[in-house]
Amino acid sequence: MSSPSTYYIPHEAKWPIVGSIALFAFFAGFAFLLNGGGWIIMALGAALLIYMMVRWFGDVITESENGTYSPQVDVSFRMAMMWFIFSEVMFFGAFFGALFYARVFSGPWLSGLGEGGAAATNAVLWSGFDYVWPTNGPAALGGEYAKMGWFGLPVINTLILLTSGVTCTIAHHAIKEGNRQKMVRWLLATVVLGFLFVGLQALEYWEAYSHLNLKLTTGIYGSTFFMLTGFHGFHVTMGAIILLVVMLRGTRKHFSATNHFAFEAAAWYWHFVDVVWLGLFIFVYIL
């Protein structure tokens, strides 16, 4: 652990309360929207939330560049980011859990396999249902659809994301050598690859909706497919924005060989979305 010469206590913070108001407006507005109301409150909440983040992170960046933080603060930041990523892993765990449960338990039980009441459930409720993954269920919700193949866009996307992990690591080595120019160049490549991934993912969704008739409403297959890839895509977008901010900071001569926590946090996050994708590629696309 660190042994600082000073302990840093930040002065009064005005942004948290702004963030609370913003989140409140966003959540309440979203709930109004879902119940048939307008979207204005939600949009205002989201805008305020973004403004709050820009200003709060802005303050932190200014303080960091002024050398306000001790090495101890740096360690606290690192721990916070680490455990935040762990909490994200658990969030994805819930959706992977749903996928596995549906595939291993729900499906076979609905088609009458397994002990207990499964046979009766099948005979009384869903007689004739034969379970094969992917499925949109005994009621065939959403109608005829085609499975999203793994060959094609998903393979290309996998390669893109893995490559972006490599470029990110090259950028990391660059800043560790104090070569800021090189860091910015390789980060640019990472960010471009990241947004390319998101773009291709959008193309894949368009493909699914317009050609495969594979929709969010296509039973459990559509639900798990779009919720898992959708949340992942959202995280990639976030990660790419974070890396973009780090890159722009690099062009403004932020970071040094020894002081570049923001870069490392962003890189950890990027590798995290990378690993989640590998899980998705295997369990959602291939198997």
Place this chain on the structure above:
Amino acid sequence: MSTATAEHHDHDDHHGPAKGWTRWLYTTNHKDIGTLYLLFSLVMFFIGGGMALIIRAELFQPGLQMVDPLFFNSMTTMHALVMIFGVVMPAFVGLANWMIPMMIGGPDMALPRLNNWSFWIMPFAFLLLLSTLFMEGGGPAGGWTLYAPLSLQGGDNLAFVIFAIHFMGISSVMGSINIVATIFNMRAPGMTLMKMPLFVWTWLITAYLLIAVIPVLAGAVTMLLTDRYFGTSFFSAAGGGDPVMFQHIFWFFGHPEVYILILPAFGIISSIIPTFARKPLFGYASMVYATASIAFLSFIVWAHHMFTVGMPLAGEMFFMFATMMISVPTGVKVFNWIATMWRGSMTFETPMLFAIGFLVMFTIGGLSGLMLAITPADIQYHDTYFVVAHFHYVLVPGAIYSIMAATYYWMPKWTGNMYDEKWGKIHFWVSTVFLNVLFFPMHFVGLAGMPRRIPDYSMQFADWNAVATIGAFGFGFSQLIFVYVVLKCMKGGEKATTEVWEGADGLEWTVPSPAPYHTFETPPPIR
């Protein structure tokens, strides 16, 4: 290991608190934020308690007389959500905020601004949740567990409830991350992990539980949201999903959550009993390992909430035995507390009374839990008042009593004044009598088959329900004594010494009472 010195940078923090009411809005001080959490929790305690009294008033007699059934259902739902997320969790976080930096010899929490945000989310999140009571169609009425498909068939409130849960979850995760970073990064030199007070240890483990399971809850309620509003079929068998899947995901969160509500209580009791027994805690290391074992086991017992739902026999067996295993580390703890008191020079000030009350009555709740763990027996007890009796025995004289004990124990340190010992003791005895009048009869009606969450009941349950309702009102109103004692102590009273309690041990008792706004700007020596 970190160090902390008195030198400060660039701002005015070495003065006292900021002036004016905005101090509370913008504060980054762990003591201010701790106070805010505790006061918020106290307010919510009376809101949740009021809901409980509505439930008990309706159940005073068989038949429907006070409220309509939908409102009754939303009261049972909201009572649980408020008590769990609005009372017990914020109170523990408030205590963590106040005590952990002082106990480890640190200057403050590791991430003070995040700390402020963790608190200031809470009032807004509860505004969102409680507002549903005033909406058309009323508040959520499907039970706090939000089981699909019932929860999906309610009114417009579902989106608000789900977002309120997300909102509170953000607060919990940020708060827990802060506690983990504080404990690992802010300890004074020499404060090794195995020297940390047990309250710090139990909170460290609790924080990990929170970081691990709150996101799972967020995932579960997100699936509810998309099933209701976006046409997914996670919990619809017609689409190949399964309503039981919701229960699995929910209780994967829900069971560790139960320990989130009790582990910090174990830490508090482990601080109080040695003080008033004037002996060091018996079996410190075994306490740490027992806490960690309980936390680990909490992840593999979730389906004991679902024995009647339909599971393969192997599943029923596994979850039964795994659940019973929890009684081993819990037993270690109970025996250690008793061994700590054995041949101690005991005195019975209010905190000790609450601690002993905890020990006796929490054990009653633990033993009824063991009964519920037996699958074939649980098929009889499931969803009866026996279950209600069980978890109220572990939560009220368990979690709530530990919070009361902690308040009496540390309040002299917070305010600088001794509380009114006479009224504290009266509070304990009145509460304890009424609490048992309230909850003990629930065992009887539950074993006789009275179902929970129903506003009406069969005639043969009438007598014990009337008794329980009398207990409920007695217990509820006796909490006003607590408010009186707290307010009186905040206003003044006999000055507290630095050590406060004769047998007290720990860094928090080396700083003056009241604790200065900033403690340990230089690291204290650790024995």
